[in-house]
Amino acid sequence: MIRALFIVTTALALGACATAPAPTEPPAQTPKPxxxxxxxxxxxxxxxxxxxxxxxxxxxxxxxxxxxxxxxxxxxxxxxxxxxxxxxxxxxxxxxxxxxxxxxxxxxxxxxxxxxxxxxxxxxxxxxxxxxxxxxxxxxxxxxxxxxxxxxxxxxxxxxxxxxxxxxxxxxxxxxxxxxxxxxxxxxxxxxxxVKPSREGTVPTAVRAAVDSPPPDTAKAAEGDELYLQAGAFQALDSARNLERALRDELKLPVSVRQPESSALYKVWLGPFASNEARDRARQAIRQAGFTPPIPVN
CATH class of the missing domain: 2.40.40.10 (RlpA-like domain)
Incomplete structure (x- = not known):
């Protein structure tokens, strides 16, 4: 990584920063520890x-x-x-x-x-x-x-x-x-x-899942309902596939990439889950692994 000494054009100097090489001699007022x-x-x-x-x-x-x-x-x-x-x-x-x-x-x-x-x-x-x-x-x-x-x-x-x-x-x-x-x-x-959740559709190349979600419901899903988590939505298929692989390799969860007919985005979904409680446990595990918390979808 190449770093360079730079000169500030105003009276307020940036100082001897980590992003620039040190001066030839240490400042007199700051002896080198x-x-x-x-x-x-x-x-x-x-x-x-x-x-x-x-x-x-x-x-x-x-x-x-x-x-x-x-x-x-x-x-x-x-x-x-x-x-x-x-x-x-x-x-x-x-x-x-x-x-x-x-x-x-x-x-x-x-x-x-x-x-x-x-x-x-x-x-x-x-x-x-x-x-x-x-x-x-x-x-x-x-x-x-x-x-x-x-x-x-x-x-x-x-x-x-x-x-x-x-x-x-x-x-x-x-x-x-x-x-x-x-x-x-x-x-x-x-x-x-x-403290605000992000909003889908505000990012041009990848849409981040919302940070917040409704309180978990421990009841089982109604018959015929399928519970999923959406981990991200991307314009590029390669980006969606990369997230799919990362989630599968690290968390061993069922994950797939979908592209609904009405959307131009490739969406990364996890599930289906048998209950809201199971889905919430998965969401917590994803967050603890360092991924952006996914949003619940049905």
């Missing part, structure tokens, strides 16, 4: 990688969006990298984009991010070129349907084909660590938006 401790200004490792001992990222709780003041660092109106000027957004409200995600890890662990916080590859964080710092965002892997809330506290990646740089933990949780990059959708979250 030993052993790569948080706040260091020199990289111990020349090549980036994941941790030698992998912690369990599946059980790690996601960040909960909350109101936070803008960071004192990393939020200039504009800054320049490699001769290109970027304008920091005044608000993250309504931001949504699809593109490639990359990740960074051990090489930058413990070093300062653009916001001034130490980078921790074991936390669910990310770097973005223009979102305000900090911003909470939901990142969804478009190839397997897994999604995760991250806290954006750094700047980067400065490659035009990439839209976000994830911490190692976030990349591992989303299933893109091994490939290095992955196709994702990034949606900025506010405290109010976090």
């Amino acid at each position: 030993a052993d790569g401790a948080p706040g260091s200004d020199r990289y111990e490792h020349k090549v980036d990688s994941g941790p030698e001992q992998r912690p369990d990222v599946e059980s790690q709780p996601e960040p909960v969006p909350k109101e936070e003041p803008l960071s004192a660092y990393g939020n200039p109106k504009t800054y320049s990298v490699w001769g290109k000027t970027y304008q920091v957004m005044e608000s993250a409200a309504g931001y949504e984009e699809e593109g490639l995600a990359s990740w960074y890890g051990r090489k930058f662990h413990g070093y300062r991010t653009s916001s001034g916080e130490p980078f921790d590859m074991y936390r669910f964080t990310a770097a973005h070129r223009t979102l305000p710092l900090p911003t909470y965002a939901r990142v969804t892997n478009l190839d397997n349907g897994k999604s995760l809330v991250v806290r954006v506290n750094d700047r980067g990646p400065f490659h035009s084909e990439r839209i976000i740089d994830l911490s190692w933990a976030a990349a591992a949780r989303l299933g893109i660590e091994g490939k290095g990059t992955g196709r994702v959708r990034v949606e900025a979250l506010t405290v109010r938006e976090k």
Whole structure:
């Protein structure tokens, strides 16, 4: 992963961030701690990688969006990298984009991010070129349907084909660590938006299942009724097949791809289930596995 030192064009500097190489000499007011401790200004490792001992990222709780003041660092109106000027957004409200995600890890662990916080590859964080710092965002892997809330506290990646740089933990949780990059959708979250269910039809290439669903009914399905879960809906058949395989391989649940005559979307359905209680147990298992919670359908 190539990183570059960039010069901020306003009086407010981004600082020695994890997304840029350290200055030639550490700042006089911040002596370099030993052993790569948080706040260091020199990289111990020349090549980036994941941790030698992998912690369990599946059980790690996601960040909960909350109101936070803008960071004192990393939020200039504009800054320049490699001769290109970027304008920091005044608000993250309504931001949504699809593109490639990359990740960074051990090489930058413990070093300062653009916001001034130490980078921790074991936390669910990310770097973005223009979102305000900090911003909470939901990142969804478009190839397997897994999604995760991250806290954006750094700047980067400065490659035009990439839209976000994830911490190692976030990349591992989303299933893109091994490939290095992955196709994702990034949606900025506010405290109010976090508690609302998403709405089908608001995403151009893949429709995420709603986060909330009606309370479970433990009664058995009425005779002739079939109970299903919809895990996602996609315009591309390949994306639907990828989610189908991921769900089947990880959860061993009955899953199929359907395309109703009245819809142009390929829908990933699980089931049928014998009762609402069985369906709700499956939905909980899917959520705990890191996938976006599916919506009940009949």
